[in-house]
Amino acid sequence: MYFGMFCAVASSVCYGLATVFQAIAARSVADPDATSGVDAALLLRAVRQWRYVAGLALDGAGFALQVVALRLIPIYAVSAALAASLAVTAVAATRLLSVRLSRVEWTAVGVVCLGLAMLGLASGPEGSTPPPPALKWALLGTALVVLLIGAAAGRLPGRSRALALGLGAGIGFGVPEVAVRLLDSLDFSSPALYAVVLGGASAFLLLTSAFARGSVTTATAGLVLSETLLPSAVGVVWLGDRPREGLAWLAVTGFAISVAGALALARFGELPTPETQRPPEGPVP
Known part of the structure; x- marks a missing residue:
């Protein structure tokens, strides 16, 4: 259990650092004279930077650690740890x-940090309840619904659009968290495998659209809420995820304050540019 929590936190650290490294690399090759908000050659220039490649490697390591964690501890603990990557990004930035x-x-x-420590103490092993037979197909269907959410959200105005896209992206990223628990091997006949790929890809598409066309803070808040609450609920209701005996209160409290802390750091869903960085509200320690 402790090793599983270690993997979840290590995954969070990898994701958080990857965001910073990729931001540094992208800014170092951005064209200051570009008149369009979209630079088609930016990615090609960025992948030549060691920091961007390092960021991609950290993303890969983070995903591998996330898979290990999901096989050892409840989904709610992994979800909270992944939300904590915003804290890693903030400190690294x-x-x-x-x-x-x-x-x-x-x-x-x-x-x-306090919330994750509480979760680490309270979390039990992953649930052993056999999943409903239809859950794999439901996850694949959910991944498809995420695309429909994105299409519908594109017609909404301002913050409503950003929130809807963020919520949809969170649902999409939550699909692989559940689907990994349903895969015992690389089974190409399992709908859960395709749910992992489609859910992640759909979520990335929606989140990119949210950042490009709306409030980063609003989109990230929606992402954190749906990516943590919905997969966690599936784990508890259908997969038998439970805290240690007598420590349910500690797990619930740790989960709640971890998510609340992540929401307070929502602006780090996409790192602010130097021009948009806001001054601190008080003395910096």
């Missing part, structure tokens, strides 16, 4: 991108 955190944001980083 202060060192590598000169981003300044407010007093509230530093407090949120501490709250996230």
Whole structure:
């Protein structure tokens, strides 16, 4: 159990650092004279930077650690740990991108750490309840619904669109979290395998659209809520995820404050550019 929590936190660290490395690489090759918000050659230039490649490697390592964690501990613990990657990004950005955190944001980083420590103490092993036979197909169907959410959300205005896209992306990223638990091997006949691929790809598409066309903070808040709450509920209701005997209160409290801390750091869903960085609200420790 402790090893599973270690893998979940290590996965969060990998994802959080990957975001910063990729942001640094992308900015170092961005064309300052570009008149369009879309630079088709940016990716080709970025992959030549060691930081961008390092970020991709960290993403891969993070996913591998996430899979291991999902096979050892409840989904709710892994979900909360992944949301904590925002805290990793925030702290790393202060060192590598000169981003300044407010007093509230530093407090949120501490709250996230406290919540994860509580979850680590309270989490039991992964649930052993046999999943309903239809759950694999339901996950694949959910991944398809995510695309429909994206199409419908594109017609909404402003913050409503960003929130809808963020919620849809969170659902999409949550699909692989559940589907991994249903895969005992690389079974190409299993709909759960295709749910992993389609869910992740759909989520990435929606989240990219949300960041490009709306509020990053609003989209990330929607992402954190749906990516943590919905997969966790599936794990508890259908897969038998439970905390240790007598420690349900600690698990619920740790989960709640971890998610709350991540929400307070929602602006780090996509790192702010130097022009949009806001000043801190109080003295920086």
